Amino acid sequence: MQKGLVVVLALVLLFNYQVMSQGRDSLDIKIGQMLLIGFPGTQVDTAVLEEVRNGKVGSIIIFEKNIPPTNSFVALKKITWTYQQAAPIPLFVTIDQEGGKVNRLKSKYGFPNSITAAAMAKATSLDSVRFYGESTASTLAGLGININFAPVVDLSSNPTNPIIAKHGRAFSANEDSVILMATEFIKQHRKYGVLTSLKHFPGHGSSKDDTHLGIADVTNTWEERELKPYQALIDSGYVDAVMTSHIVNKRLEPDGHPGTLSDDVITGILRNRLHFNGVVFTDDMQMHAITKHYGLEEAIKLAILAGVDIMTFSNNISGSDQRTVDKVHGIIRSMVQNGTISESRIDESFRRIMKLKAQLGAKDVTASLKESLAKTQSELAAAQNSVKENRDKREETGKKKKKKSKKNKS
Template sequence: MRTIKAHFFKIALTALLLLTKNFTASAQALDSLDVKIGQMILIGFPGPAVDAKVLDEVKRGMVGSIILFEKNIPAKNSFVDLKKIVWTYQHAAPIPLFVGIDQEGGRVNRLKDKYGFPRSITAAAMGKSPTLDSVRFYGEATASTLAGLGINVNFAPVVDLASNPNNPIIAKFGRAFSANEDSVALLAKEYIKAHHRYGVLTSLKHFPGHGSSKDDTHLGIADVTNTWEERELKPYQVLIDSGYADAVMTSHIVNRKLDKAGNPGTLSADILTGVLRNKLKFGGVIFTDDMQMHAITKHYGLEEAIRLAINGGVDIMTFSNNISGSDQRTVDAVHSIIRKMVEKGEIKKERIDESYRRVMKLKSQLNAGDRATYYQQQLGKANVAVEEANQRAKQTLLEAQAMVEKVKQEAAAAQQPKKKKKRKKD
């Protein structure tokens, strides 16, 4: 615990010093609130090259995370050139960036084989395999690719249930492992383990469950009030309890069973704080799905959406500028809105501090999951298990030997001739 706290303090102090140092005399230095707000913002960038404006925002600590889409993949020499892009952003950041991507496999697959990356398959295809070898193999192929590029967060696996086979955004594209909650939890855990071997974090999605929806939240509101089932929480509970939930991504679905006011999950304190935090005991980072999806933008203004999301329990908001028909959201605008709300008391500063602590704690784990560390940990666990088994075997052997000795003694005693009693003379 002391090591984590010391690491956290070191990162925070270094960040503040670097931020102050990087500003010119005429520029206004960011204060600690600005730094903390910056860590709550995730953005996309326009094309297959480093964007000067985004690079400047990264340097100034205005954003703490970036996300990659297929539009960001250079058409030629893809691996090396994409790695250069990621490297440039990461090394410009005063605090390490979360560099994220939706690399689920199948349809949701940014790093396609046409660019020279490993072929991927859908979660549904992995789930149909008679063994766990498929999810382990493709999980490791994905994770090793991401790690090589410097991408440290995969917004996967999907732990929605394929409960509605006609679902237009989940089941239709094979994004769910199974319709069975136990199978989803099992397969998701193996997928996450493969990522952890390469030091790549994952984010479960789409909380609290998108599998039963009949509509696509990219296009508008999706209401699952009459179709959602309690069992859709099971994969989250299993993975949280077993320590495999690095982060969770929200969904924009409406579920009046969980939020009577009908706010989408991303903007619902009842769902995020009430269910995810309090009921399921999740203390990690909550990412939003894209705040520019039409389920949000068509029904909520930017300011209202930000206020509800942060007060609801969100830690990092996604503004990809990648949704067709949505207004562009600049970092300056989002940053300014959050700061003004804090100054007005519409968002408590303590709420910002909570998110900052969670984000920094997760970032402190970015270098703690390399292959050597993973295998050392696994070897340590195996050694402990072997030693425990040895001790149990020794105890069993001693008990068996004692029992054999007892039987021998009883047998020997039984074979001894009984002494005749002498008659008394009259």
């Protein structure tokens, strides 16, 4: 715990030095840490690389469209490595690698075979979860991917659910079985230093609709027991992060906002009731459950005020307009400047994000921080010496002029 705190402090110190030495705006960098974006194609995108380098983006996400078709492992590793090297603060490099249908690293690219959560759960022991969890985690670690948006802890309570049950994404309809298997899946990831994020809070298992396509209302189908996996895993210390869902549940949110945009759901239930103080990611803000019912500014405002820390803009969903980093940055900055969102609220998310980033391969992060801090301190010292030398030269020149003036007068 103390080691983690040291790394957090080092990250914050590094952040402060970089702001000072490079003339960056601290609010812009804090806002950047709240943004997770996708990138086009199977190679490093120059525009995204520049946004990463300038601290305008704190996280990126990998989709199948980003997997180079040949020499896939090495080529993808080069991509993640290049982005990570450019980042002034370590990046979250994320992926949805659940297994089965939600599987970006397919065997046709040379990656290990994966199976669904439902298939893992059919085994008579936990060995299947352990095996596929470790296989996934070791692959991600080798690729430089440090957060897996898994496991799904939704309950498979509606067998006709088009987004969860249909694709075998849930371990079970029984909450205790979900807790048991999710814990083992997370343990395997932690062995390799890969963080995980539970999803989809506060429960997507009973839905009848797909939030990629529009509103999914679970007001009449959701059950209180859908919170049990979150509570148990939070209490046992196995939750690195949580991803919200865009489902509507008027029993939890009287105004009918999707969970992602609900203060009652995120702050009221997840933070105050379940006592989760870590990072909250949104599901994709470009899903039609959001974009068809909320404008970009309103969605961003509600999400941040609800207690979200990192918003996902994948630019990966057909029919959604492109959401540029500069546009989102400008919206958030404007809201801070006009008082709609307080800077202290931005600081809350920044601290949570820094704390989680401190867990990324502790030894490697600490070493890179020391190197970055030493370099930045050296640059600052050099700049200070240069200022002092120039000042001394001006003073010396001034003294000579005074002596010459006195001599001429005499």
